[in-house]
Amino acid sequence: MNLPEYSRKMRQVEVLGINLLRLITLLTAVPVIGIIVFILIRGLPAISWEFLTQMPRDGMRAGGILPAIIGTVYLTLGTAIFSVPLGVAAGIYLAEYASDNATTRLIRIAIINLAGIPSVVYGLFGLGLFVLFLRLGTSILAASLTLSIMTLPVIISTTEEALRSVPNAFRVVSTSLGGTRWQTTWRITLPQAMPGVITGIILGLERAAGETAPILFTGAAFFLPRLPASPMDATMALPYHIFVISTSVPGMPLQIQYGTVLVLLVFVLGMNLLATLIRNRARARRQW
Amino acid sequence: MQSKISVQNLSLTYSDGVESLHEINVEVIANAVNVFFGPAGGGKSSLLRAFNRLNDLADVRHLSGEIWFNGKNILEPDTDVIELRRKIGMVFSRPVPLPLTLWENVAYGLLLMGEKRKNRLDEAVEKALRLAALWDEVKDRLNDPASAISGGQQQRLCLARVLALEPEVILLDEPTSALDPVSTAKIEYSLLELKEQYTIVLVPHNVQQAARVADYAAFFLQGRLVEYGIGKQLFVSPKVKETEDYVTGRFG
Ligand SMILES: Nc1ncnc2c1ncn2[C@@H]1O[C@H](COP(=O)(O)OP(=O)(O)O)[C@@H](O)[C@H]1O
Ligand SMILES: [Mg+2]
Numbered sequence: 001m002n003l004p005e006y007s008r009k010m011r012q013v014e015v016l017g018i019n020l021l022r023l024i025t026l027l028t029a030v031p032v033i034g035i036i037v038f039i040l041i042r043g044l045p046a047i048s049w050e051f052l053t054q055m056p057r058d059g060m061r062a063g064g065i066l067p068a069i070i071g072t073v074y075l076t077l078g079t080a081i082f083s084v085p086l087g088v089a090a091g092i093y094l095a096e097y098a099s100d101n102a103t104t105r106l107i108r109i110a111i112i113n114l115a116g117i118p119s120v121v122y123g124l125f126g127l128g129l130f131v132l133f134l135r136l137g138t139s140i141l142a143a144s145l146t147l148s149i150m151t152l153p154v155i156i157s158t159t160e161e162a163l164r165s166v167p168n169a170f171r172v173v174s175t176s177l178g179g180t181r182w183q184t185t186w187r188i189t190l191p192q193a194m195p196g197v198i199t200g201i202i203l204g205l206e207r208a209a210g211e212t213a214p215i216l217f218t219g220a221a222f223f224l225p226r227l228p229a230s231p232m233d234a235t236m237a238l239p240y241h242i243f244v245i246s247t248s249v250p251g252m253p254l255q256i257q258y259g260t261v262l263v264l265l266v267f268v269l270g271m272n273l274l275a276t277l278i279r280n281r282a283r284a285r286r287q288w
Numbered sequence: 289m290q291s292k293i294s295v296q297n298l299s300l301t302y303s304d305g306v307e308s309l310h311e312i313n314v315e316v317i318a319n320a321v322n323v324f325f326g327p328a329g330g331g332k333s334s335l336l337r338a339f340n341r342l343n344d345l346a347d348v349r350h351l352s353g354e355i356w357f358n359g360k361n362i363l364e365p366d367t368d369v370i371e372l373r374r375k376i377g378m379v380f381s382r383p384v385p386l387p388l389t390l391w392e393n394v395a396y397g398l399l400l401m402g403e404k405r406k407n408r409l410d411e412a413v414e415k416a417l418r419l420a421a422l423w424d425e426v427k428d429r430l431n432d433p434a435s436a437i438s439g440g441q442q443q444r445l446c447l448a449r450v451l452a453l454e455p456e457v458i459l460l461d462e463p464t465s466a467l468d469p470v471s472t473a474k475i476e477y478s479l480l481e482l483k484e485q486y487t488i489v490l491v492p493h494n495v496q497q498a499a500r501v502a503d504y505a506a507f508f509l510q511g512r513l514v515e516y517g518i519g520k521q522l523f524v525s526p527k528v529k530e531t532e533d534y535v536t537g538r539f540g
Contacts, residue, residue, distance in 0.1 A: 169380075174386065187399075187400075
């Protein structure tokens with residue numbers, strides 16, 4: 001076989017390979033798009049002003065899902081209050097202050113493993129620590145704390161990652177001009193890393209918003225006739241509400257189930273979209 | 289001639305175990321351009337970073353000897369390094385504008401000191417930019433991002449940023465290695481003006497530049513100080529063979 005023929009063959013193989021990869025990539029997108037389209041079609045007819053702003057009626061078989069929406073918003077905000085300051089602080093410490101020794105390596109391994117723990121384990125841990133031992137009861141507070149522990153590793157590692165991607169030359173220059181480590185972090189490194197940090201926060205909170213298992217034993221209620229009035233109240237929440245109406249309420253109209261799923265999906269995908277927008281805007285404006 | 293920085297028996301080893309500076313003894317003369325030159329890897333940058341303790345950020349395994357500045361050995365652990373770095377400013381080989389506006393870049397050092405009075409800052413920014421021969425080019429766009437100006441302008445911005453702190457010594461580590469000849473000439477010209485007021489330590493990016501600006505010159509080779517003397521003499525009639533080879537371009 002001569003050389004031109006060989007390279008023509010190679011090119012054919014390459015084109016074939018690339019098209020195969022393209023096909024596989026497309027195929028992986030099919031289920032995601034399928035799920036979204038399916039839920040849109042089935043769920044949209046259920047969506048109305050009443051559905052979003054009314055309490056449930058007739059044993060949740062009619063009316064709206066307001067308490068579940070409000071509950072998920074509360075839980076997400078509650079999770080943010082605890083996990084954002086702590087997670088960002090820990091990320092800053094790991095990226096800017098911690099020296100590379102056995103202790104920090106151990107901490108990093110712990111954080112990575114924390115991210116791999118199944119969410120139901122967090123739920124049981126929250127039940128033991130917050131609900132029972134600390135006597136917080138089944139409450140928004142206990143559920144938020146539980147979700148925070150689950151969210152923390154995501155926020156810590158994305159914060160650390162975002163800080164590390166800021167060029168080291170900035171730190172050196174700032175230091176050479178008499179900057180302390182904290183001044184350098186606060187004025188230069190953290191602002192530059194902010195888009196990455198915010199993306200991490202949103203992705204972490206998004207996961208918290210969609211989880212059922214961690215709140216199952218710590219703060220979620222099957223049904224409440226009124227909205228929660230304090231952090232010590234239990235609350236309804238979208239993911240758990242979906243579980244409830246699809247397994248435990250006989251004669252539940254399918255439409256309401258799909259409608260509720262759609263609301264949760266929009267909530268979570270909306271956060272995802274926000275994260276993407278922030279990242280793209282920051283990328284376009286970045287000076288390095 | 290008065291010594292501004294006095295280096296005594298300085299040895300430095302990074303964590304890779306190679307001795308980057310070996311028993312260095314050298315004087316930095318006040319109000320003069322002190323040139324440290326020699327092939328790459330000779331330890332010039334390491335020595336400059338020892339002057340402002342920027343080596344604290346690096347992985348240094350062993351450091352011995354003394355560096356005397358204003359009657360103090362600045363290698364002592366009780367040295368106020370923040371204060372030291374304000375007095376000994378540094379310009380790096382690649383211009384690194386901070387991701388801020390031009391104005392904020394020049395005011396940065398003063399802002400870190402807690403200076404908040406806008407008029408004081410404005411004054412200092414203008415003065416520093418004029419000294420660095422950049423004022424006329426950027427005075428109408430001080431609120432633009434610093435990355436928007438050319439590389440040559442950026443390096444003068446970096447010089448202005450150091451000058452705004454009114455330091456005593458300015459360290460320049462191959463400041464023109466990334467610049468075109470015109471920008472290089474501007475920086476060199478600034479140095480000759482600045483030495484009236486400041487003490488300059490320059491690592492030149494080639495022998496020609498060294499010969500052009502040096503009042504005093506020190507030749508470094510593989511972590512050792514080979515020869516040290518008055519600039520004109522050292523370039524015209526070097527005493528050591530290695531210096532001669534390097535100066536005449538016969539090196540390596
Ligand atoms: N931060 C560092 N960590 C480890 N080794 C370094 C570091 N900086 C410089 N070195 C080493 O020290 C030696 C001298 O380098 P340097 O001071 O940069 O010399 P020059 O500026 O004359 O080129 C080189 O062998 C270099 O690899
Ligand atoms: Mg160097």
